[in-house]
Each structure stands twice: as C-alpha cells, then as structure tokens.
Amino acid sequence: EDQVTQSPEALRLQEGESSSLNCSYTVSGLRGLFWYRQDPGKGPEFLFTLYSAGEEKEKERLKATLTKKESFLHITAPKPEDSATYLCAVKGAAGNKLTFGGGTRVLVKP
Amino acid sequence: DTAVSQTPKYLVTQMGNDKSIKCEQNLGHDTMYWYKQDSKKFLKIMFSYNNKELIINETVPNRFSPKSPDKAHLNLHINSLELGDSAVYFCASTHRGSEAFFGQGTRLTVV
Numbered sequence: 687e688d689q690v691t692q693s694p695e696a697l698r699l700q701e702g703e704s705s706s707l708n709c710s711y712t713v714s715g716l717r718g719l720f721w722y723r724q725d726p727g728k729g730p731e732f733l734f735t736l737y738s739a740g741e742e743k744e745k746e747r748l749k750a751t752l753t754k755k756e757s758f759l760h761i762t763a764p765k766p767e768d769s770a771t772y773l774c775a776v777k778g779a780a781g782n783k784l785t786f787g788g789g790t791r792v793l794v795k796p
Numbered sequence: 797d798t799a800v801s802q803t804p805k806y807l808v809t810q811m812g813n814d815k816s817i818k819c820e821q822n823l824g825h826d827t828m829y830w831y832k833q834d835s836k837k838f839l840k841i842m843f844s845y846n847n848k849e850l851i852i853n854e855t856v857p858n859r860f861s862p863k864s865p866d867k868a869h870l871n872l873h874i875n876s877l878e879l880g881d882s883a884v885y886f887c888a889s890t891h892r893g894s895e896a897f898f899g900q901g902t903r904l905t906v907v
Contacts, residue, residue: 720896729900730839732897777893782846783829783844784839788838
C-alpha cells in the first residue's frame with residue numbers, strides 16, 4: 687500500500703526566512719509525485735508534478751525536488767501570502783488514485 | 797468558468813437523514829473522484845469513475861453511493877447519516893492520469 691508522510695506538521699516562518707518541507711513516500715511503481723497548496727476553506731490547488739529521481743521544478747518562490755524516497759518543497763524568501771497547507775501525494779502503478787500525506791501548515795509572519 | 801464545482805458548499809443535517817452532494821466539471825476530463833478530508837486534514841480517496849464506469853471503490857460504508865450520469869458529473873448520495881460522516885468532501889477530476897483538479901469542497905456537519 688502506498689504511504690506518504692510529511693514533516694513537519696506545522697512551520698512558522700518570518701517573512702524572508704527560507705525553509706524546506708519534507709515528503710517521504712513508499713510506493714509501488716511511482717507514476718508521479720504531486721504537490722498541492724490548500725488555503726482554508728478551499729480545495730487543493732495543483733503546484734507541481736515530479737516523475738523521476740533528480741527532477742526539479744520551480745514556480746516563483748517554490749522549488750520541488752525528488753529522490754527515490756522523498757521529495758522536498760523549498761520555499762525561498764517566503765511572503766505572508768505563501769501561508770497555506772502544503773500537501774504531497776503520490777500515484778502508484780497499482781491504481782489511478784492519489785495517496786496524500788497529512789500536509790504541512792505553513793505560517794509566514796510579516 | 798469554474799473548472800470543478802460542487803454543491804452545496806455547506807450542509808448541516810441531522811443523524812439518520814439522507815443527503816446528496818453534486819459535482820460537475822467543465823474541463824472535458826475523463827475521470828472523476830470523491831475524496832474525504834477528515835478533521836486532521838487527511839485526504840482519502842473514496843470513489844473514482846472513468847467515463848461513467850466505477851473503477852475505484854475504497855473501503856467505504858455502503859451507505860455512500862456514487863452516481864455518474866455522464867462524464868462531466870459525479871454525485872454522492874449518503875443514506876442514514878452518522879455523526880462520523882462529518883467531514884469535508886472534495887470532488888476532483890483528471891484526464892489521462894494528469895494532475896487532479898479539485899472542487900471547493902462540501903463541508904458536511906451531522907448533528
């Protein structure tokens with residue numbers, strides 16, 4: 687069974703203080719690792735898909751990287767508007783579904 | 797021009813009632829899903845339909861019954877609601893295994 691663990695559960699940052707979120711996973715036949723952002727009262731919003739170890743993707747202040755066992759979401763010089771819950775999910779070879787981690791709640795204070 | 801829309805956004809009902817949540821996507825996607833997000837924010841797959849055919853049916857009480865009248869719609873009917881059914885239910889859609897697009901969620905509260 688696919689499993690995803692995210693750490694830390696919560697992260698408080700000062701504006702401009704860079705940090706990284708971790709997503710550890712076990713999956714049979716990775717068909718994609720996905721990062722989403724979720725704001726309170728809203729649905730998850732897609733950020734990135736990574737398919738193979740060594741792959742990296744960037745969007746504004748966010749950069750996602752992937753190894754064979756984990757993925758990192760790096761937040762560089764965050765701003766208060768980056769405050770959200772960041773969700774990691776994997777899709778394995780077994781089925782057409784996403785298995786999510788518990789998320790990391792990020793709060794960026796001005 | 798919302799991509800994945802769910803109704804209602806909020807639903808408060810008494811134990812034992814039957815209720816439905818509706819979902820529509822205008823993205824032309826071929827696969828739709830229902831996910832449940834509990835109080836600890838874990839998102840778990842419940843059902844998946846591909847071209848109106850049920851392809852994923854996780855361990856969900858049979859009080860929950862999905863229905864897909866066409867590729868663009870996936871509804872969720874819940875019978876005999878229980879307190880433990882309180883959660884946020886998300887509809888999502890994908891096309892050929894691409895990233896999933898989620899609706900805004902339906903917050904169900906059973907009292």
